[in-house]
Amino acid sequence: MLKAVGIDLGGTFIKGALVNEHGTIEKKEEIPTQAENGPADILQRIEAMVHRLCGVENHPADVISGVGIGVPGFVDDETGIAVEVVNLGWRDVPVVEPLSTKLHVPVYMDNDANAAALGEAWVGAGRNHKSAVLVTLGTGVGGGIVIAGRVLRGAFAMAGEIGHLRMEHEGAHCNCGGIGCLETVSSATGVVRLAQVAIAAGKPTSLPSASLTAADVFQAREQGDEVAIEVVNKAMDTLARALSMVAVVVNPEVFVIGGGMAKAGTAITESLQQFFSTYALPRIAALTKIELATLGNDAGIVGAARLALFA
Numbered sequence: 161m162l163k164a165v166g167i168d169l170g171g172t173f174i175k176g177a178l179v180n181e182h183g184t185i186e187k188k189e190e191i192p193t194q195a196e197n198g199p200a201d202i203l204q205r206i207e208a209m210v211h212r213l214c215g216v217e218n219h220p221a222d223v224i225s226g227v228g229i230g231v232p233g234f235v236d237d238e239t240g241i242a243v244e245v246v247n248l249g250w251r252d253v254p255v256v257e258p259l260s261t262k263l264h265v266p267v268y269m270d271n272d273a274n275a276a277a278l279g280e281a282w283v284g285a286g287r288n289h290k291s292a293v294l295v296t297l298g299t300g301v302g303g304g305i306v307i308a309g310r311v312l313r314g315a316f317a318m319a320g321e322i323g324h325l326r327m328e329h330e331g332a333h334c335n336c337g338g339i340g341c342l343e344t345v346s347s348a349t350g351v352v353r354l355a356q357v358a359i360a361a362g363k364p365t366s367l368p369s370a371s372l373t374a375a376d377v378f379q380a381r382e383q384g385d386e387v388a389i390e391v392v393n394k395a396m397d398t399l400a401r402a403l404s405m406v407a408v409v410v411n412p413e414v415f416v417i418g419g420g421m422a423k424a425g426t427a428i429t430e431s432l433q434q435f436f437s438t439y440a441l442p443r444i445a446a447l448t449k450i451e452l453a454t455l456g457n458d459a460g461i462v463g464a465a466r467l468a469l470f471a
């Protein structure tokens with residue numbers, strides 16, 4: 161059976177899995193990223209991880225057809241260079257060439273949101289659909305567009321970067337250098353920021369001002385906290401408005417909502433669906449599904465493996 165290794169390179173952990181052609185994980189592991197040691201060290205430990213996952217000391221080609229890797233930043237999929245990875249402090253780091261030289265198997269790279277989108281579209285929430293847009297709500301807002309089993313990358317591998325749709329003219333500063341990007345409002349970080357602004361303004365709330373998380377805000381919302389309701393509404397309203405725009409360009413069958421914040425479950429999809437129907441064209445509002453991701457943290461490794469399995 162055809163197999164590949166999928167790697168999900170994150171700011172905190174490097175996850176890897178041996179995945180077969182049906183999308184089943186046969187073996188997986190996770191190691192700390194230790195970004196401070198620099199790219200050469202990370203690539204070397206990824207190489208060792210691939211060998212362990214394949215159960216060989218040499219020649220992973222005996223076990224796998226290739227390696228796919230999802231990187232948390234902007235990539236150049238033609239040159240195999242990670243162009244800018246803020247979390248890791250990387251700029252123009254060659255990834256594909258050094259890994260494929262060491263491992264003697266083809267290596268494919270994409271950004272982590274695209275890899276996760278491919279995983280969900282393949283064997284997750286999008287598996288029965290011809291087109292899906294995955295939206296990852298975490299520290300930022302990631303996006304990936306999959307049409308007929310292929311990621312839409314665009315001319316400069318920037319397609320699907322929906323977290324940087326500018327939703328507010330006078331909003332908060334974004335990591336990308338822009339202002340008012342979707343992810344400054346609708347990510348977990350954005351939800352916490354909005355809640356902190358409300359708390360600082362002295363609005364009555366049960367929310368703690370210190371070590372506040374997006375999960376706290378969703379929980380307080382369930383209990384009827386006014387500030388939490390207002391904050392979540394703003395985050396979901398803004399995201400729904402962004403999705404209504406994505407929908408007229410891409411017209412996907414389904415939006416799949418993943419990432420840490422998706423743990424809030426149907427509280428997110430129901431609210432989104434409601435706002436989405438007020439912004440989207442009626443035919444789009446009636447037919448487009450909004451569903452929760454089903455692969456959780458495995459979406460990235462499964463999707464990365466898919467890159468190599470059906471390249």
Ligand SMILES: [Zn+2]
Binds near residue numbers: 334335341
């Ligand atoms: Zn931005």
